[in-house]
Amino acid sequence: MTGFTEDEVVTAIRRLLTAESPGVTLGVGDDAALVEFGEHVGVLTTDMLVEGVHFDRSVQSARDLGWKALTVNVSDVAAMGGSPRFGLVSLGLPEDTELSWVVELYGGLLEAAGEYGLALVGGDTNRSERVIVSVTVTGETATPVTRAGARPGDAIVVTGSLGAAAGGLVLSREVPARGAAGRHELLQALARPVARVGEGLTLAQAGATAMIDVSDGLAKDVGRLSDESSVCAAIRLSDIPVDEALRDAALPGDPLDLALHGGEDYELVATLPGPAVEDAAGKMWDRFGTRLTEIGEVREGRGLVAVGPDGSERPMEVRGWDHFGG
Amino acid sequence: MTGFTEDEVVTAIRRLLTAESPGVTLGVGDDAALVEFGEHVGVLTTDMLVEGVHFDRSVQSARDLGWKALTVNVSDVAAMGGSPRFGLVSLGLPEDTELSWVVELYGGLLEAAGEYGLALVGGDTNRSERVIVSVTVTGETATPVTRAGARPGDAIVVTGSLGAAAGGLVLSREVPARGAAGRHELLQALARPVARVGEGLTLAQAGATAMIDVSDGLAKDVGRLSDESSVCAAIRLSDIPVDEALRDAALPGDPLDLALHGGEDYELVATLPGPAVEDAAGKMWDRFGTRLTEIGEVREGRGLVAVGPDGSERPMEVRGWDHFGG
Numbered sequence: 001m002t003g004f005t006e007d008e009v010v011t012a013i014r015r016l017l018t019a020e021s022p023g024v025t026l027g028v029g030d031d032a033a034l035v036e037f038g039e040h041v042g043v044l045t046t047d048m049l050v051e052g053v054h055f056d057r058s059v060q061s062a063r064d065l066g067w068k069a070l071t072v073n074v075s076d077v078a079a080m081g082g083s084p085r086f087g088l089v090s091l092g093l094p095e096d097t098e099l100s101w102v103v104e105l106y107g108g109l110l111e112a113a114g115e116y117g118l119a120l121v122g123g124d125t126n127r128s129e130r131v132i133v134s135v136t137v138t139g140e141t142a143t144p145v146t147r148a149g150a151r152p153g154d155a156i157v158v159t160g161s162l163g164a165a166a167g168g169l170v171l172s173r174e175v176p177a178r179g180a181a182g183r184h185e186l187l188q189a190l191a192r193p194v195a196r197v198g199e200g201l202t203l204a205q206a207g208a209t210a211m212i213d214v215s216d217g218l219a220k221d222v223g224r225l226s227d228e229s230s231v232c233a234a235i236r237l238s239d240i241p242v243d244e245a246l247r248d249a250a251l252p253g254d255p256l257d258l259a260l261h262g263g264e265d266y267e268l269v270a271t272l273p274g275p276a277v278e279d280a281a282g283k284m285w286d287r288f289g290t291r292l293t294e295i296g297e298v299r300e301g302r303g304l305v306a307v308g309p310d311g312s313e314r315p316m317e318v319r320g321w322d323h324f325g326g
Numbered sequence: 327m328t329g330f331t332e333d334e335v336v337t338a339i340r341r342l343l344t345a346e347s348p349g350v351t352l353g354v355g356d357d358a359a360l361v362e363f364g365e366h367v368g369v370l371t372t373d374m375l376v377e378g379v380h381f382d383r384s385v386q387s388a389r390d391l392g393w394k395a396l397t398v399n400v401s402d403v404a405a406m407g408g409s410p411r412f413g414l415v416s417l418g419l420p421e422d423t424e425l426s427w428v429v430e431l432y433g434g435l436l437e438a439a440g441e442y443g444l445a446l447v448g449g450d451t452n453r454s455e456r457v458i459v460s461v462t463v464t465g466e467t468a469t470p471v472t473r474a475g476a477r478p479g480d481a482i483v484v485t486g487s488l489g490a491a492a493g494g495l496v497l498s499r500e501v502p503a504r505g506a507a508g509r510h511e512l513l514q515a516l517a518r519p520v521a522r523v524g525e526g527l528t529l530a531q532a533g534a535t536a537m538i539d540v541s542d543g544l545a546k547d548v549g550r551l552s553d554e555s556s557v558c559a560a561i562r563l564s565d566i567p568v569d570e571a572l573r574d575a576a577l578p579g580d581p582l583d584l585a586l587h588g589g590e591d592y593e594l595v596a597t598l599p600g601p602a603v604e605d606a607a608g609k610m611w612d613r614f615g616t617r618l619t620e621i622g623e624v625r626e627g628r629g630l631v632a633v634g635p636d637g638s639e640r641p642m643e644v645r646g647w648d649h650f651g652g
Contacts, residue, residue, distance in 0.1 A: 042412075044414055044447055044448055044464065045414070045448060046416050046448050046450055046460070047450055048418060048450055048458070048460055049452075050418055050452050050453065050458075053454065086368075088370055088371070089372075090374040092374060092458060121370055122370055122372050124372055124373055126375075126376050126379060127379050128456065129378070129455050129456055130454065130455055132374070132376075132418060132454065132460070134372070136372055136414055138368075138464065
């Protein structure tokens with residue numbers, strides 16, 4: 001690597017990670033990290049972000065990238081009803097990478113780690129042609145929730161609102177940029193998604209039978225949940241919580257479309273017995289100020305059904321949505 | 327990706343990973359894996375292999391690459407005195423990758439997982455320009471050993487023999503290949519290194535005060551250990567267990583040089599109180615047929631000292647060794 005030696009970047013990262021963290025016996029700098037495991041079920045997840053596929057270094061700041069790389073992993077832990085504990089980061093860095101860029105990246109990683117109360121306990125840097133950010137997060141839970149437990153009769157609920165990140169992506173591609181209302185909110189939703197950790201725990205404790213995070217779009221991810229549970233998911237289109245900033249922005253296209261197929265929202269979709277919804281929604285609002293919206297129901301059968309405002313039903317289209325062009 | 331869709335590769339990988347594993351509540355296919363944590367200290371490590379930097383796809387088989395990618399992580403766990411439990415794998419795959427290549431890669435990963443008694447519990451595939459294999463391994467230990475505990479008076483010991491992998495690399499670059507004696511052993515040492523898990527545990531239980539695996543060369547890695555322990559390491563050159571196949575191969579250059587600076591051996595170097603060496607060596611031989619060789623001593627001070635056959639001493643050179651050219 002030009003600009004800095006590997007030792008320099010290791011030392012810089014290590015310096016950033018020296019803060020003592022509860023439960024970390026030994027962090028960065030040895031062959032491996034030593035951590036205390038609790039009595040709960042461990043949750044392990046890993047996700048890799050690749051330059052040119054998942055992000056564009058010329059557009060996205062290193063700090064936002066670091067935040068997002070950790071958040072997407074934490075979101076996976078949250079979707080199990082888990083709480084994140086420890087994170088490990090492997091980087092691939094091109095020769096033209098500046099050390100300041102790497103420090104900013106870790107700044108974002110550490111900012112997210114602080115937000116989610118997890119400790120980064122391992123780091124590894126390598127040379128590569130494009131930037132690679134590979135993150136692993138371990139967590140634990142006393143109430144694990146998989147994708148596979150949805151039962152006919154369960155309600156389908158979703159946290160927060162949908163479509164803002166997709167709106168941000170549409171906005172970020174507009175040249176010249178329009179002065180759309182809610183511009184900042186939408187771009188922020190894309191750059192700085194938030195993992196719903198407390199909300200996931202609340203849903204798990206409320207008796208969620210299945211749960212998944214919305215990374216690839218509501219339709220696609222609910223489809224995965226219903227597939228894994230061998231059930232049919234019926235979604236009432238008029239109940240989808242389309243993001244308000246997205247509605248106000250009046251972007252080209254239908255906001256509902258972005259909410260259904262846009263992805264990158266990192267909201268949680270869960271199924272739970274109908275009688276439990278009101279209590280879960282109340283607790284979620286009281287604890288986190290996060291809305292919980294009932295958007296449909298689980299039925300016998302397979303597949304996805306879209307229920308229109310007039311009660312008419314049709315199979316729901318699951319569209320791949322091109323997040324990053326190319 | 328051409329050749330196969332992402333769903334196809336996910337399905338293929340999942341099919342390979344469906345075997346039930348002890349301690350795995352939920353493996354591949356959900357947002358995250360669920361595992362049982364023991365009462366021991368958890369060990370977490372991650373390592374990324376990048377095509378063109380760590381390996382050459384035109385030379386190295388996918389199966390060997392998979393084996394090695396897991397082994398290097400397990401070796402880090404072994405160097406803590408730990409036993410591996412769970413592994414996660416993130417892949418970056420170029421568009422020209424064949425599904426059969428990915429299946430072979432996982433074949434090697436699973437072969438290694440079987441060898442080391444760990445469960446692969448997570449997988450993630452992405453598109454990238456060059457192949458990226460990013461592995462995380464979690465383990466546990468009742469007797470953690472770091473790099474930082476070496477004390478003046480301790481003996482320095484190393485498992486097995488050194489230099490064979492470097493010899494294999496020299497051989498693999500020779501065009502035309504010579505019919506060197508021990509050719510197969512040397513190439514195998516490079517392609518199929520073995521992590522010293524049982525040996526690491528034996529050393530930890532014998533009271534090892536510090537330990538590290540030899541990934542970048544004996545001199546460099548002992549230097550790291552002595553730096554972390556704030557001690558001086560004195561290495562007796564005539565006691566270095568230079569690999570016999572390397573000696574027999576009569577490659578250009580000094581075999582001792584490859585043993586000192588070659589790297590990729592994944593043997594363990596440990597420090598332990600002198601009286602404990604004989605017992606540890608006996609147990610290691612009885613349990614695993616692995617030699618344990620005393621190669622030096624820990625002293626007050628800092629740095630590395632090379633002790634010659636005649637007892638003369640000089641600072642030991644720490645050479646970066648160019649593992650993969652370019």
